[in-house]
Amino acid sequence: MNVSISMVNLVLFWLSFLSLTSEAVPSYRFHICSNKTTFIPNSTYQSNLKDLLFSLSSNSTRENGFYNNTVGQNPETSVYGLFLCRGDLTPDACQDCVSTATNEIVQQYCPVEKVAMIWYDECMLRYSNRSIFSVMEDKPRKYLWNVLDITEPDRFLKLAQTTLSDLVPLAANASSGAKKFATKEVNFTVLQTMYSLVQCTPDLSSFDCNRCLREAITNVPTCCSGKQGGRVMYPSCTIRYEVSPFYQIQAVAPPVPAPAPPPIPLLLPHPPGKSGISWPIILTIVASLSVLALLAFSYYFLRRSTKKKYNSLPDKNGEKWRQYLNIYKLMQAWEHWSNGTALELLDPTLRDSYSRNEVNQCIHIALLCVQENPADRPTMANIILMLDSYSVTLKTPQQPAVFILSNTEPTIPT
Ligand SMILES: *[C@@H]1O[C@H](CO)[C@@H](O)[C@H](O)[C@H]1NC(C)=O
Ligand SMILES: *[C@@H]1O[C@H](CO)[C@@H](O)[C@H](O)[C@H]1NC(C)=O
Ligand SMILES: *[C@@H]1O[C@H](CO)[C@@H](O)[C@H](O)[C@H]1NC(C)=O
Ligand SMILES: *[C@@H]1O[C@H](CO)[C@@H](O)[C@H](O)[C@H]1NC(C)=O
Ligand SMILES: *[C@@H]1O[C@H](CO)[C@@H](O)[C@H](O)[C@H]1NC(C)=O
Ligand SMILES: *[C@@H]1O[C@H](CO)[C@@H](O)[C@H](O)[C@H]1NC(C)=O
Numbered sequence: 001m002n003v004s005i006s007m008v009n010l011v012l013f014w015l016s017f018l019s020l021t022s023e024a025v026p027s028y029r030f031h032i033c034s035n036k037t038t039f040i041p042n043s044t045y046q047s048n049l050k051d052l053l054f055s056l057s058s059n060s061t062r063e064n065g066f067y068n069n070t071v072g073q074n075p076e077t078s079v080y081g082l083f084l085c086r087g088d089l090t091p092d093a094c095q096d097c098v099s100t101a102t103n104e105i106v107q108q109y110c111p112v113e114k115v116a117m118i119w120y121d122e123c124m125l126r127y128s129n130r131s132i133f134s135v136m137e138d139k140p141r142k143y144l145w146n147v148l149d150i151t152e153p154d155r156f157l158k159l160a161q162t163t164l165s166d167l168v169p170l171a172a173n174a175s176s177g178a179k180k181f182a183t184k185e186v187n188f189t190v191l192q193t194m195y196s197l198v199q200c201t202p203d204l205s206s207f208d209c210n211r212c213l214r215e216a217i218t219n220v221p222t223c224c225s226g227k228q229g230g231r232v233m234y235p236s237c238t239i240r241y242e243v244s245p246f247y248q249i250q251a252v253a254p255p256v257p258a259p260a261p262p263p264i265p266l267l268l269p270h271p272p273g274k275s276g277i278s279w280p281i282i283l284t285i286v287a288s289l290s291v292l293a294l295l296a297f298s299y300y301f302l303r304r305s306t307k308k309k310y311n312s313l314p315d316k317n318g319e320k321w322r323q324y325l326n327i328y329k330l331m332q333a334w335e336h337w338s339n340g341t342a343l344e345l346l347d348p349t350l351r352d353s354y355s356r357n358e359v360n361q362c363i364h365i366a367l368l369c370v371q372e373n374p375a376d377r378p379t380m381a382n383i384i385l386m387l388d389s390y391s392v393t394l395k396t397p398q399q400p401a402v403f404i405l406s407n408t409e410p411t412i413p414t
């Protein structure tokens with residue numbers, strides 16, 4: 001019993017660690033900067049760049065999630081820069097991302113480069129020694145795809161292309177200077193919804209935004225065929241689609257906000273004569289789930305501590321490979337949970353002792369603790385309540401959004 005209790009404490013400690021760290025950490029994806037054009041340390045260019053980044057960061061709560069600025073009198077040393085936040089972000093979330101980007105790009109990624117670009121899930125920031133405003137640019141470009149395979153790949157791909165194309169005029173036709181952003185949800189199967197997003201920088205003309213997005217969509221079959229999601233990122237526009245929501249649906253709903261779909265209740269009604277999972281049972285389940293919690297923890301820790309995107313497969317004996325496997329196992333946990341086969345995750349000798357509902361409940365909670373969006377993670381008090389009661393309707397966890405494969409294409413394919 002002592003062992004179980006300390007195990008519970010340990011798991012609860014992890015869970016509280018996960019749910020208490022609730023500040024928004026933007027998800028870094030990649031950066032591009034060429035070391036062929038560099039500035040000299042302590043030069044005017046560097047000091048202009050510093051001023052530019054400060055002005056971008058301090059203007060990052062603007063309504064349309066976009067701002068451009070130029071710093072420098074002399075064309076030789078002027079720096080031109082802009083940022084774009086994903087259209088559904090609140091001004092605060094946009095500011096979080098932009099200030100992270102302005103710090104990380106010079107401190108971590110591009111310390112001496114004159115021309116640089118950095119992408120997060122939430123925002124994009126770029127600067128150059130030439131004017132980059134109101135010009136449609138389609139390179140350098142980056143493709144990212146979801147590692148999970150999709151069933152019926154041809155139908156899925158067609159649906160993605162059609163849906164994204166339908167969004168193009170909505171984004172492109174936004175009035176001058178306004179957000180050029182549109183999202184849409186469509187049913188793929190009874191169980192799967194496709195979430196899609198298109199966005200241009202607001203400084204583009206309708207004509208250029210239209211051109212940029214349509215060109216990006218033509219790359220979808222090449223990059224992302226057969227996968228559950230994909231992205232094409234150009235300096236001037238972005239498209240993305242997934243089977244799990246990756247933007248705030250309500251925030252981008254049309255004028256009359258559509259009611260949010262009710263969360264899918266995980267648990268069936270109370271079993272007769274029982275008002276909740278009893279605490280001995282909880283202890284054993286928690287103990288058997290500690291492996292899952294450990295995986296969840298390592299996944300989360302990995303994201304926070306390295307914030308790196310793994311662009312190439314690491315050595316199979318190294319630490320990174322073990323991290324990969326952990327991520328893979330987390331994905332498996334998610335798949336099992338979403339297929340209703342969560343019992344498979346348990347030690348076979350324990351499987352017969354617990355009801356499917358109880359196991360699902362615990363795994364459900366564990367998955368909620370590793371949601372990308374901190375707001376989706378439960379608080380400690382909620383976890384206790386959830387463990388102790390059948391009456392709480394749990395949020396549906398979203399698939400952990402792990403991209404490990406990607407491709408950069410600096411030139412237009414012929
Ligand atoms: C620039 O980057 C390339 C490739 O990463 C490297 O081989 C080269 O040495 C770098 N040049 C300078 C001046 O740092
Ligand atoms: C740049 O300036 C800082 C402080 O002003 C100084 O410590 C540093 O040595 C300078 N670096 C170069 C390369 O001149
Ligand atoms: C925000 O942008 C305005 C207009 O370009 C600029 O004057 C101002 O300095 C910026 N804010 C800060 C705090 O830099
Ligand atoms: C911002 O971009 C617009 C073009 O979209 C340009 O006219 C304007 O001069 C830029 N602002 C600054 C401060 O560079
Ligand atoms: C930008 O910097 C590069 C390398 O220093 C230089 O060759 C190029 O002419 C500069 N571009 C402009 C518009 O000043
Ligand atoms: C913008 O809307 C007009 C009519 O409302 C339409 O004719 C035009 O094709 C649209 N532009 C784009 C880029 O879709």
Ligand SMILES: *[C@@H]1O[C@H](CO)[C@@H](O)[C@H](O)[C@H]1NC(C)=O
Binds near residue numbers: 186
């Ligand atoms: C998608 O499926 C849900 C549930 O099956 C249904 O309520 C909804 O109307 C469907 N949406 C569309 C656009 O067909």
